[in-house]
Amino acid sequence: MHLAYPAVLAVLLFSTGLYGALARRNAILVLMSVELMLNAVNLNLVAFDVWLRDTLHAGQALTLFTIAIAAAEIGIGLAIVLLVYRNRGTSDIDRLRDLADPPSAGQHPMDDSMAPPTDNAADQARRARRQTA
Amino acid sequence: MSHAVHLAATGHAFLSPTGVEIAFLLVGVATLGAAVVTVTTKQLVHAALWLVVALGGLAVEYLLLTAEFIAWVQVLIYVGSVVVLLLFGLMLTRAPIGRSPDADSGNRPAALAVAVAAAGALVWVVVDAFRTTWIELDKGVQGSTAVSGESLFRHWVLPFEALSVLLLAALVGAIVLSRRHGHDSGRAAGHATRGNGAQSPGAQGPDAQSPGHGKEKR
Numbered sequence: 001m002h003l004a005y006p007a008v009l010a011v012l013l014f015s016t017g018l019y020g021a022l023a024r025r026n027a028i029l030v031l032m033s034v035e036l037m038l039n040a041v042n043l044n045l046v047a048f049d050v051w052l053r054d055t056l057h058a059g060q061a062l063t064l065f066t067i068a069i070a071a072a073e074i075g076i077g078l079a080i081v082l083l084v085y086r087n088r089g090t091s092d093i094d095r096l097r098d099l100a101d102p103p104s105a106g107q108h109p110m111d112d113s114m115a116p117p118t119d120n121a122a123d124q125a126r127r128a129r130r131q132t133a
Numbered sequence: 134m135s136h137a138v139h140l141a142a143t144g145h146a147f148l149s150p151t152g153v154e155i156a157f158l159l160v161g162v163a164t165l166g167a168a169v170v171t172v173t174t175k176q177l178v179h180a181a182l183w184l185v186v187a188l189g190g191l192a193v194e195y196l197l198l199t200a201e202f203i204a205w206v207q208v209l210i211y212v213g214s215v216v217v218l219l220l221f222g223l224m225l226t227r228a229p230i231g232r233s234p235d236a237d238s239g240n241r242p243a244a245l246a247v248a249v250a251a252a253g254a255l256v257w258v259v260v261d262a263f264r265t266t267w268i269e270l271d272k273g274v275q276g277s278t279a280v281s282g283e284s285l286f287r288h289w290v291l292p293f294e295a296l297s298v299l300l301l302a303a304l305v306g307a308i309v310l311s312r313r314h315g316h317d318s319g320r321a322a323g324h325a326t327r328g329n330g331a332q333s334p335g336a337q338g339p340d341a342q343s344p345g346h347g348k349e350k351r
Contacts, residue, residue: 003266006198007259009161011166013187015252020172022244028222031179035215036168039191042207046200050275051268057284060138060276061292063203064252064285067210068296071302074215078222079310091226094238119293130225 006047008102014040027091031074038070145267156196164190177228181219188212198268198277213270242350 013036021032042063049059085091145151149157167186174180189210195204274280285293 001157001198001268001270002147003152003263003268005157005161006152006325008164008256009157009194011259012165012252013191015248015255015326016165016168016172018251019244019248022247023241024172025235025238026177026226026228028219028226028228029172029180029236031222032219033172035160035184035211035252036171036187039188039211042203043191043194046195046198046203046276047268050200050270051200051266053269053275055273056288057276057281060200060203061134061285061289063200064206064281065286065292065296067206068300071210071215074217074218078218078304078309079307081222082225083310085226091203092235 003047006043010040010043010047013037013043025092027084027093028078030093031077031081034077035070035074038066042066052126086105136194150315157194160190160193160197164194173233175234176230177223177233177236178220178230181216181223184219185212188216195276198276199270199274201274202278202281204277 006099012086017033017036017040020036021030024030045063045066049057049063052059081091084096088096090096164187167183167190171180171183171187174183192204192207192212195201195207209301
């Protein structure tokens with residue numbers, strides 16, 4: 001088999017995951033895209049290990065390590081997402097703007113849905129929606 | 134350049150693919166299609182289910198590359214547990230069932246441009262570098278369970294043990310993050326108003342299920 005086939009497939013999967021990580025709004029969908037990127041790396045590792053016929057099998061051992069680290073990452077990531085959802089009532093990463101730069105004085109202020117969630121009227125309304133739901 | 138063309142012509146041409154290559158190509162197209170649907174669909178639960186197709190297709194690709202142990206680990210860990218965890222997460226954050234129009238954020242054109250640029254550049258480089266490289270798949274299985282286990286426990290024991298410590302740390306961290314008690318005391322010390330909000334009956338639903346979710350992880 002040509003090495004170009006798995007290499008090109010890995011590149012295309014990585015680009016798909018890159019698009020998903022940049023374009024998705026839900027934090028769990030971003031985690032799915034990260035999984036796609038990790039799998040592309042795994043495919044590359046396996047293909048190069050089989051091509052080089054490595055006696056230490058470094059590629060396959062590293063693939064197993066990557067799978068284990070990805071499992072740990074998805075566990076911690078989902079715990080963090082659930083904690084954020086519990087505290088803020090949303091897992092929408094566009095709304096988590098506590099670390100963003102405040103809009104400058106001359107600029108038109110952001111609309112209400114993009115504003116950082118504070119204890120203002122909108123947040124009270126969102127919390128009331130959660131209680132009724 | 135002429136040397137490379139000569140090698141490709143005398144060796145293995147792209148225009149006469151072997152059976153393994155055709156199978157790899159077909160499964161690869163299915164995998165890539167499932168991945169594209171995963172990152173573009175508007176229905177959140179469907180994205181997780183298409184991710185199953187993509188990861189299962191990758192397991193078949195590992196089998197075609199004679200790395201069978203990796204293939205079964207992929208099926209067990211990714212298809213078996215990671216997707217289940219993702220579905221749990223979607224349920225616990227009350228993801229809407231059905232089409233949600235705001236699944237994509239506003240910077241979608243920029244993301245598309247970045248992804249297409251990365252794919253173009255990397256495909257160009259990879260194809261140019263490995264056009265004439267040939268994997269010999271006939272000379273024995275590379276990743277059977279015996280071979281993988283022997284190399285893993287002979288040459289890679291120390292990283293393996295370090296990895297088990299990392300998994301333990303991740304387990305403890307996930308339990309600490311999703312524990313109710315410490316969360317409430319820290320919250321009451323900090324922001325009294327939000328602490329009241331977290332104890333309201335509306336917030337009870339996701340909280341009551343999350344300790345079980347933490348145990349589900351391993």
